[in-house]
Amino acid sequence: MSLQVTNLRVYYRTLAGDVRALDGVTFGVADGEIMGLAGESGCGKSTLGNSLVRFDPRMRYIEGRVELEGLELPIWDNAAMNDFRFKEVSIVPQYAMSALNPTRKIGRMTAELVAARGIPPETIVPELERRLDLVGLSRDVLDRYPIELSGGMKQRMVMVLSTILNPSLLIADEITSALDVSTQKAVAEMLVSFRDHGFVKSMIVITHDVSILYQIADTITVMYAGKLAEKAPTESIISAPRHPYTRLLISSLPEVGVRYAERRLAGIAGSPPLLLDPPAGCRFRDRCPVASEQCLQEPPFVEIEAGHFAACWKVA
Amino acid sequence: MRRYFGRKLLIYGLTFFIAATIDWMIPRFMPGNPVQSLLSRSHVAPDAVPALIAYYNNLFGLDRPIWEQYLSFWGALLSGDLGRSVYLTGRPVTDVIMSAVPYTLALLVPAILLSWWAGNSFGAMAARRRWLDNAALPIGYILTATPYMWLAIVLAWILGFIFRLFPISGGYSYALEPTLTWTFVGSLFSHWFLPFASLFLVMFGGWAIGMRNMIIYELDADYSRYLEALGAPTRLVRKYAFRNAVLPQITGLALQLGVIVSGALVTEIVFSYPGIGKLTLAAIQNEDYFLLQGIFLFIIVGVLIANFLVDIAYVLVDPRTRVGMSGRSA
Incomplete structure (x- = not known):
């Protein structure tokens, strides 16, 4: 179990x-x-x-x-x-479309979040990029702000982010x-x-x-x-x-x-x-x-x- | 980016034109006659009055048709000439304004910036400490709700009259001549303190309340909850919330900075502080077309410049405006 x-x-x-x-x-x-x-x-x-x-x-x-x-x-x-x-234990919330901080680039926010959990951000980058490919998001979403993504893209991004630490x-x-x-x-x-x-x-x-x-x-x-x-x-x-x-x-x-x-x-x-x-x-x-x-x-x-x-x- | 600022500049240009036209109209449609009130102050022999009126009307161009006055207003304005003050018997308006500007700026720039910084820091702190929120926030409300004149008078009464710590009127001691000595600078400072402190206190309360409410709102936003659900430390969540909460405060700051050149009319009157505000009152009371026109023009330009600077600042701090102007859709 x-x-x-x-x-x-x-x-x-x-x-x-x-x-x-x-x-x-x-x-x-x-x-x-x-x-x-x-x-x-x-x-x-x-x-x-x-x-x-x-x-x-x-x-x-x-x-x-x-x-x-x-x-x-x-x-x-x-x-x-x-x-x-x-x-x-992680969550993909009900409000995935508005779950990302609107004033931070997604990549930077991910890095800051992961670093705050005591994991060097650069160690997850290859895996992050692999998973973005898997869900069909281009890697440059990391260099964009949430407002530049469609609802579905934000949802996939949140799914990738929530599960990045397995x-x-x-x-x-x-x-x-x-x-x-x-x-x-x-x-x-x-x-x-x-x-x-x-x-x-x-x-x-x-x-x-x-x-x-x-x-x-x-x-x-x-x-x-x-x-x-x-x-x-x-x-x-x-x-x-x-x-x-x-x-x-x-x-x-x-x-x-x-x-x-x-x-x-x-x-x-x-x-x-x-x-x-x-x-x-x-x-x-x-x-x-x-x-x-x-x-x-x-x-x-x-x-x-x-x-x-x-x-x-x-x-x- | 260039298109965005091009459009903004066009709008600012148009605003300036309309505002300057209204500015030219306002004193001319006020009841009363400036030349009459000038003469009534200066004990002229009654039979000389018609001649003097004709002379002054000609001197100030008031005898010409109204459209000609308007055109010459723009002509003079574009060559940097704001005319001469009627009430200060012929001193150039630019000089009169420039001698009042340093006082106003020295009073308002520190008061606005410091109260903005202190109020926002304090408001953000209050939002995370219950005791601070419960104890200090009512003080903020009281400060903001207090009629400003009353607060200023109370301050002047306690600190100036009872404790005799600070003088309560003027820009510097009447016993001194403006010179670059420590005595004079000290006198400037002690005269500056009370008007500054009263402005600071009132604005501080407003900023603190605004920031506290914004932070509480942001901490309840979805992105904050998501970060918390992923175990992000409070420090990170607060950092994001603060950054997003400060955006509307920047707009507020811009509005305040924009009207800075108009001076703090009430403050300057309560403390007889020789800034733009006091000058405005004098210009209105004496129906001084050119001085009033000049002051308003100064304020218009000030507001426009401040707004433009904030447009630029916003582009730097809020990515959403950047997306909007490049035309990329979400």
Whole structure:
């Protein structure tokens, strides 16, 4: 196991009380695994991604353990975490288009950043240039300012920069959301090639777009209202989902080659519960077509067959 | 690059032409007559008045048609002649202005530059230390919000009147003749201190607040968060934030430097400091067309030059302007 997360709880501090955005998640990511993390807005997927890299000032660590390569990550300690960031765990953020300092040439900013992490910048230059070639950026982007690059170029530059120190774990947070479909595909394939080249050992790809995950992910984890609903190999999630939420989520996606003129795509009725004071038991209960008395108890996240986990009384 | 500055220069030229025309118009459309008020001050025999009025009108060219006055204004201006002051009975306007300029510059240049530097450093520091932010920022707000005249008068009262540390009026001691001696320089300095300190304090508060807010904004920007997510040390993040936060402050500085030649009207009046500001007031009160026109022209040129210098400075510090002018699109 490259990454092992155990019972991680992270809340948001607000004036109205704690928002339980991440409420006890346990999962592992194997060496070389690309894990897709899907779910609707506000389900806690970005919170999970951020808490593995850097806590937002409003985020509050409650409990849980994160182990990467057998070492515990001190995620609650911003200063101690600095040793691991970039070198062991890195992120391609949601805002990759505006992640580069507008008043520094990209090459200089890269050099200053790497030097600040105690690595002589000239030692990474050959590798940096090799990787720019790989993602199809000309080497002279290093001599340009971010404003001189297109959105897609900036995105690729950030991907190269984030992974230049070969981290064990890369978190890619909604990196395809702002792109058109053809660019999405290119970026998704780039992520796979980064793994295949060994630039990153394993990856968590956060997105609300399940179809992208179908193309690149080895496993898909579905989150709902701050908890994990289901984790399984991509094929199982797409073709044989077990959790009722996953089933509804997959069935609401259009299928290639099927015309939807005669029937409407099914959505999921209702909306997720507020996480400020979530209901006890299964959080999907109110929207679930198969809910029963038993669902007032919280279902455990258990392995129902090899490599397939789900949190539902009906499938256990 | 050349096209960019060519276009800028054209705009500056046009601005100068329009501003100078308005400058010529303003005193002439003011109510009142400068020759009358000149004569009323100098106890002339009543029967000599019409003759004197005709004489002075002819001397200053006021009896000619208005379009001719306008053309001769441009003719004289282009040959560097700003006319003669009516109120200071015929001294060339250029001389009058030049004798006031050193005082204004010596007062405002240090006050603006030092307050800019100190205010920005202090604001950046306040943005990263909570206690400083909580304790010192309200002082900044109070300083900026204080009516300037009141602050100046309080300073003059405490330091000048109660403690008798500094004189409260004039550019140098009335007992001295301007000479190049240590006594005279010392007198200049002690007269300079209070107007300088009052200006410095007020501007310092404004810069500090602006910088503090800008830094907080920049530290929350995406590029700062990305650097932090990659474990960059605080020093690097702050360095970038400071550099980006200072850009709007440079624009602010330019605006301040531009109006520098107009002097600090209120300061100079409160402390009777013999700079351009005090001269402007005198010119208005005496309806001195040529002096007022000359002072305004001086201010116009000052603003334009300062703006041009800032255009150049911006090109040096902000790459985005460079991209814009070479026409390369992002």
